[in-house]
Amino acid sequence: MRAEAGIVKKIRMLFMQGKSQRELWSMGFPLDAVSEAIERCEIRTALPSVRTQIVRCKTCRHKCYENGLRGGVCRACSMRAEAERERKGMAS
Incomplete structure (x- = not known):
């Protein structure tokens, strides 16, 4: 049985x-x-695991x-490099 969306939103x-559970x-x-509601909250604010290295x-x-x-x-550097390659390809 699925809870009403309005109630879930209010609880979230x-x-x-x-507020605690x-x-x-x-x-x-x-x-x-x-x-x-708590499950949806945790999914939305999910952070990498504690074991994930920085x-x-x-x-x-x-x-x-x-x-x-x-x-x-x-990702930013790889996208920047890809855009630069495309730009150089068009200039040649």
Whole structure:
């Protein structure tokens, strides 16, 4: 059974304001709605795992998570290099 969207939205707002799961239950919100709202909140604010290493880009030395690198180069630098290659290809 899926909880109503309005109730879930209200619970999410309260949870983001610092209310705990027990406080939300004691306010009278249904158990499944509270669980669904908290799950959605955690998915939306998901951060990399504690074990994810922070490394620096070889090009710009920007700190980023290891999953944001391709060959030791961050996404911004790889996109910049790709745009530069395209521009040089058009100029030739």
